[in-house]
Amino acid sequence: MSGSAPRGGLPDALEHVAQAHRAHHPRADLAPLRRAYLLAESSHRGQMRKSGEPYITHPLAVTLILAQLGAETTTLTASLLHDTVEDTDVTLDQVRAEFGAEVAYLVDGVTKLEKVDYGAAAEPETFRKMLVATGDDVRVMTVKLADRLHNMRTLGVMRPEKQARIAKVTRDVLIPLAERLGVQALKTELEDLAFQILHPESYAHTREIMRAHTAGPDPLRAVADAVRGVLRDSPVGAEVQVRPRHALSVHRAVKKRGPLGPCDFGRLLILVEDDADCYAVLGELHTCFTPVISEFKDFIAVPKFNLYQSLHTAFADPEGRVAEVLIRTRRMHRVAEAGVIALGDPHRRAPAEDAADPADAAGGADRPAGAREGEAERVDPTRPGWLSRLLEWQSDAPDPDTFWAHLREDLAQDREVTVFCGGGTLHLPAGATCLDAAYARYGPRAHTCVGARVDGRLTTLGTVLRDGDALHLLLAPEGASGPSPDWLDHVRTPAARIAVRRWLEAHPEGGTPAEAAPAPVADGSGPGGAGRPSPAPGAERAAVAVEQPDRPVRLARCCTPVPPDPVTGFPVRGGAVTVHRDACAVAGRMTASGRRPVPVRWEAGGGGCRVTLLAEAFGRPRLLADLTEAIAVQGAAVISADVEPPREQRVRHRYTLRLPDATALPALMRAMRGVPGVYDVARATRPVV
Incomplete structure (x- = not known):
């Protein structure tokens, strides 16, 4: 393959890449691509792939994949050069001098990932480096994914055992990462290629089912025509497409539903111009057909963790055929297909959709300047929350094996739930609990979590969250509370599990500061001065001034x-x-009856204590929940609670509480009096019989 080209023109081999690139970026400067291709072609000249093709066909194919997805010029330049530093005499300094620091950084990042397939022992640390590189610039991962896709397309020339090993790593780690980056076009093809290698019999059976379906007319196309007719009479301009399912999707649908119906081999995709049009189309469909309400999902109002937005619905036509429908704008469609690739350069401060893509914007530094200066000013949509969480807990993983196990477990979650918490949204893996949400929202401060309310109702910290839940977390003051060993049974995410385990290891005595007991001491004489208190079962301790200072002491209930x-x-x-x-x-009755009192005093410094409080309030909904929340926020633990039946719209609550510090009692009582409807809070005493 020749690298020659007319002066200032593009080599013939680069034409397909240029056409795909200009389709997304009409005014892009192609000069960096030309220079990168010429350097790569001359450097790889004489090298051959195992398939027998010249090696330059590989970086060209990888670059074409990215160009078709809409990657900007810097990414394509790095893609053409991604194997040069690893496999040729070209150095990273040469790349930096010729193409700038940004391209050099991407090439270096991808080069560090090239050893990912060489030995299971090296995989944990290699993938840790991959996450760090991806966190600094997500384009590193997109080049790696395109590189893996082309290698998977040509995997047939390798030995079966190596094919299986590469396919397993692709299935377990790279495909989930592609899903999380939102690059569905890469993900679906990688899934089918891995499916074919790892489960050849199931793949062949699925392909036969798909061939049998396509042998006849597709009823989904008739449904699409009916939808076009409905939308033609509406004021919304819309394009209706039929989107066939890919092989693994068909296989999963068959396993879940059994034999598929006539319209189950694909879905309708409806493209419109703006968000309002999406809901207008939804209204037309639900008016003119019979909607399947259980299938409706609004990922426009609440996007998925990987930036995906669409309306999902399903309906039955007059003949009873059920069709699934995706409704999205054209921009949403680009992001749904290409994910973070469609968002361009994450380090450009003021991106313009059709602006030129200078490949050498940064000079002479190891990291693009945009990532160092003005970091706080730019909003980086290519650094989604799940990636930040992975980067946080991977740095806390104590060893590579723990990291590897947690990474595979985290990525194995193929479904997430969206929870509204603390004025924002949290995207958590399915099965996550209130404790997982606490650590995702507050980090180490979640150690003080003492309760939670889901959709306004008090619930346990181990409650599994559902999509759309409104979560309110109750936190005690710092140091007033801490995790207990049973929290490990209620956390699902690696970040939460690692944080709880680290806290427990740092506090081997167990329990929480709130469990400390108070200790009044003797106010008397005798050998040894203050007496040593002896605990009474289940009660706080005191010491008295008597001739025998070791007598057991109890606080009256x-x-x-x-x-x-x-x-x-x-x-x-x-x-x-x-x-x-x-x-x-x-005490007054005992004194009146002639019982001799014993003088006692409290130990200096105080400590935890137990107290019973009565709250008088006007009855109203959620009063108990609000009072319990006020108690928990003050760091008090509820030992027992009792609510008397309402009388004349008034209700009395009795709480026996344990406080970490007796001096906190006045603040606790003020907080309880501040609950709407509560008109008095007082210390409780038992009536004299």
């Missing part, structure tokens, strides 16, 4: 004294001492 309440102790059976508040009616 009738008045639940807390520091700095004035308190008095009374001897009880068994030699123990029970401590009451001075104002307690039971």
